Amino acid sequence: QRIKVHGNVKDSYGEPVVGANVIVKGTTSGTVTDIDGNYQIEAPKDSTLIFSFVGYISQSIPIKNRAEISVILEEDVITLGEVVAIGYGTVKKSDATGAVTQVKPDEINKGMATSAQDLLVGQTPGVVVTLTGGKPEAGGEIRIRGGSSLNATNDPLIVIDGVPVDNSGVTGMSNPLSMIPPDNIESFTILKDASATAIYGSRASNGVIIITTKKGMSGKPQINFNANMSVSTSRRTTGVLNADEFRRLIAEQTGTSSQAYQLLGNANTNWQDEVLRTTVSSDYNLSVGGQYKILPYRVSATFTNQNGILKTSSMNRTTASISLTPKFFNNTLSVNMNVKGLYIRNEFPDEAAIGGAVSFDPTQPVKVPGQEIGNGYFMWLQQNTGAVIGIAPLNPVSLLDDRSMISHVYRSLGNIQLDYIMPFLPELRANLNLGYDVSKSRQWNKMFPNSPITYKENKKLGIGQTETLKQLKRNQLLDFYLNYNNDFRQIYSKVEVMAGYSWQKFYKDGSTITTLMPDNEPWYDKTYADHLQLLSFFGRINYTFKDTYLLTFTLRGDATSRFSKDHRWGTFPALALGWKIINEPFMQPVANVMNELKLRLGYGITGQQDISDNYFPYMPLYSMGFPTASYPFGDRYYNTLRPNGYDPNIKWEETTTWNIGLDFAFLDNRISGSFDYYYRETNDLISRIPVPAGSNLTNEIYTNIGSLRNEGVEFSISSKPIVTNKFIWDLGFNIAYNSNKITKLNKSNDADYYIPVGGISGGTGNTVQAHKVGYPAFSYLLYEQVYDKDGNPIEGLYVDRNGDGVIDEADKRLYKSRDPKVVMSFTSRMEYKNFDFGFSLRANLGNYVYDNVQSNNSSYSAIYNSAGYLNNLISRGTKFQNPQYMSDYYLHNAGFLRCDNITLGYTWNELVQNKLKLRLYGAVQNPFVITKYKGLDPEVFSGIDNNVYPRPVTFLLGVIITY
Amino acid sequence: CLGDLDLKPIDKNLIQDSDFKSHHEYYTQFLAKVYAGLAVSGQEGPAGKPDIEGFDEGMAQYIRSYWNLQELPTDEALLGWNDAGVPELSTSKWSAANGFIYVMYSRIFFQIALCNSFLKATTPQALAQNNITGELAEQISKYRSEARFLRAFSYWHAIDMFGNVAFVTENDQIMEAPKQKSRAEIFQFLLNELNAIENDLPVNPEYGRAGKGALWMLKAKLYLNASVYTGTPMYSECASTCQQIIGQYGSGTNHGLAQTYKFLFCADNDQFARGGEQGEILMVVPYDRDRTRTYGGTTYLTIGAYGGTMIKENYGVNDGWAGPRSTSNLVKSFEDGDSRYAFYSDGANIENTDLGNFQDGFAVTKFTNLLSTDWENTSKRAYPYPDTDFPIFRLADTYLMYAECAYRGYGDQNLAKTYMNYLRTRAGISTYTSTTDITLDEILAERMRELYWEGHRRTDLIRFGVFTSGSYLWAWKGGVLTGKSLETKYNLYPIPAKEIAANPGTQQNYGY
Structure with missing residues (x-):
């Protein structure tokens, strides 16, 4: 017997839930709630109704012959946690079909990171983050599954709260992610394969990182305060000859009556100690989150002061953010508004001081009493005239103390997202996102009058100068999409269709104004201005059959103003299939041990158009010359007009990716993990290649040529080997293997052709790496060193690889690459009662480094220059007479195991009537590295170890208070 | 909204073809660049927005790269720097991968492309499109002849150094790979061109x-x-x-x-490039310490060539790079009292024993940044860039x-x-x-004394048949201090490997 049942569905705040499903259990009949949350349905009087809505816990309520049944749906916190952002929408983790990883920073070492990159280090396989040395506000190079481009950018696209941000640098700010204090990050979602990234089409070839910031929660205000203080010091310095050893060497090599010997001083200076320091840094973060009436809010402010171990380097950052997430009209309109502001003051050191401190003569003092020139800093002067020797190296201390480079950057990033459930059709939502990212920078680079560097740069007359850099950047975004989501129970199908449009415009302008000190006399100005427009149409279909078979199809059409009318549109499709094997009937027998088993298969094409600073590479343009490069006709000087090179047919670079993956979890999710294999091929690479002579107005141009292949496997596993009420142990391990190979480079397919890359310090134009077909990008191209019977290298003797009796270019060997083959990471975290202890380890294998510090500072001929100056050598010298830059003696396997951090903490959970939670912790960052590499640090992104800002060891003490 | 994609440059330093309509002076400024292609290395001076990419900008300047290839392998100059490809020029061991050879080839063809581009932009049709008629059109047609002359000048360098080279004119399309033509064919083309424009x-x-x-x-x-x-x-x-x-x-x-010979190579040598009774310089590449700056050109031949114990201020500059220096052959070719002898020998060794040591060889002071009027002045005029023009x-x-x-x-x-x-x-x-x-040998020797370091030597030695032969040797010829004969293939430079790869069908020179 059937009866009519009606009622109302509300959430825990008493707001109606619009579009909730009401189903008669065991049948395909059902309905959805209307705009007021009301429903009406006909059902057998003894049947059961199921109320469900995305993000809420479903409820089954037997009718028991009642005519009115109203329910309150509770938010499903666990389900929400498993929802991952995938670009223009979210998906339940278990329904994701692409290679998608979510990282929640709260699960890691709380409070320790100062940049968002830190939080990603070692977190997921296939994502390699190389922090750029130890400088404050260090950015980091993020590579997802190796680079897919040779010349275009290899940085992933970063989307912050729905706003794709411009990866290219902001003047005065070295890290684009400084914007987001780590404490404010709710989650990262890393989209790795094309089936996941293709929704971002044109900018997705290198993966996408979606950052979602924390939002206000319901309930009473929660106050969170973090503070930490840290001490950083250098882990090691480069071993160099001390003053006495150096004096002895000069005497041995040149004799005591030589000119070189006369140049020796009487001091005993450790230049590295003079430029490095031990510093204290601090970081504070305060946030308040809660709900005021209908308005969930979260406000936060941070202040970070970080001092670098190279003197004069520091970063002061203040950020503030507000997030408001109210809902209106019976929850049909969700508003998500975020505004973030940043002020940063950076003081940049002249990093030449690092290399300078290694090679500067240790017998000279830092300052010479009574010397007027160079403000008293020791300088190399001509013995006979006292004039400055222009080509001599500069006193490294003077580079830090007697010039200053300070920036001030204001930046704001914000968006307002409106999500509206259509009252007439609750399955349909419309979403509008308006966003902006604006930054304004000023930077002053000063060379003080009479400072040593003013005798070497520009006018070389001891005149000081101020360089004022200004920049304005603006990025505006409009996204709109419609989303239709329905359950067709009759046919066991769930369908989600999304279609949208995106408009994004980038603008920047800036200038460099150079004036002379102290009178501010103008010297020269440079200006620039550029803009770029991106337009896109995109769509996605998710189809689920019997909650077991999943299909995702996405299509994006992208246009850029960077290419000509004929080439500006690109189409980027992707298809992914998922099979939740765990839901198959045949898995029933193991259902009690196995929690998840899903197979994923993905294919997709993504694009790339981001080529550095060239905004109109297809257009014939002239560039106006400066007055300093003008030309006379008679006595009149003309600023010249140069036609620039261009490629009228330049178009999208396309990357095709295949991915197969398996996700698994068993024993109550105590063990879970995933395995992925991918194959990625980039065609029509936008490469900068030599043009046929005379065919263009330059010798090298960006054009579409060449192919590149990346192939790899990734595996990650996490487990909780012990879970008791007193002791919890979490373990995580991941490993990724990537192999990269260039498959085409030029039109003629000339097998001998290569592109030299990897410039080194020493001579001009010397390079040690090359791109060549059949080899990984950035392979090393060097001569094979010949050794004597004792294993010492014989100077200038190399293997004649082609046996023609002559050692020339043709004998160089292309060998090994800078990129690691295997990257692993291991984390462990234990909680015993109120104590917690964790550490993380990371290893790179198969990465090679060219030791440029050694090749440039170890030959005897370098110690004395006839212009009248000396250079120190490093202790691990080679005993070569002349520099032998092209010897593979300097190429080393730089595989390493690094401990990123060790943390120990204690938490009081129940202070002040159970309202206050307090955690105290101590940590060591970068305590040790195990490697065979003899240079300072084996982790060198470029593969050329030269003047890297040393990564410090940092000891940290912090407190987290939650109220 | 699709119209939003039709962006135009907003940088005021970027000019479009259509801007020429309202700015007639742009044609003159364009021609100025065709000339400046020989003088500076890019649009900023001394460095910045380079013409040639992927190489040290100063080294890629036209005169400097031409000078390096014409002088370093000869009996006039040595360079002991560690820069990639430099030692191979002094020891005659270069290969098709040599960067200096690539840069010269690129420079020559950049210059040719520049001339072609000027010719394309100034055809009568193109001018008519921009409403340019009458006297101005007439003047621009004269400009065209100058562009054709400069193109011929660079083609001469091309066939002199590389033999059979790519041949491209204003009739070819951008990005279209040009075909190689024989040295003799291009030679004939050049004579025809010169005859055709002579009257203009x-x-x-x-x-x-x-x-x-x-x-x-x-x-x-x-x-x-x-x-x-x-x-x-x-x-x-x-x-x-x-x-x-x-x-x-x-x-x-x-x-x-x-x-006065030495005034031909000093700061106010422009006086000899302005015609008149002493107008000895028939073609000049002008420099100015403020307005025409480069790290190539005469900066390289003054500052670049100074080092050792020299007091640079005595020569009008305030820096020295200890770069190119003399061979002993050059110094010894002068008899006493020859006013063309311009060397600095203090602390230096006349012999060139150590190729890497600037003081193994005399510094050359032929090019200076002094004014002819204050030659012996004790008051110093010292600048970071010279005013000296290159003849x-x-x-x-x-x-x-x-x-x-x-x-x-x-x-x-x-x-x-x-x-x-x-x-x-x-x-x-x-x-x-x-x-x-x-005798002919005496003429070759006199050419060295008169014209040393002016970029003529390699061509002269080849014409006299002694560039590769064992009958005339100098330090480090063939890679040994005493000198030795070379394979005859070295009479030509190789077509750069990058060109071979970029332009399928290009034939490499014999022996490379």
């Missing part, structure tokens, strides 16, 4: 621009080296062209020469070229003796008394 170039051009003197000198150079370029000597055509030049420019008390063609060379033709049997040897004595008189040394004092 003035006898006395404005300072900084090319006139008939430059054109005739280029023609004479082509004829002089015709047997190398085509196998057919054309010495008599060379001799008559030289006579034409001397007839036009060789009059006056100094026979058209500057009175491409000098009338002194014309006299020597005539003499060479005469002694090859195509001219009057008495007249040749007279001409050579003009130079020796100016140098303050004994004159030849009889025509038998002079």
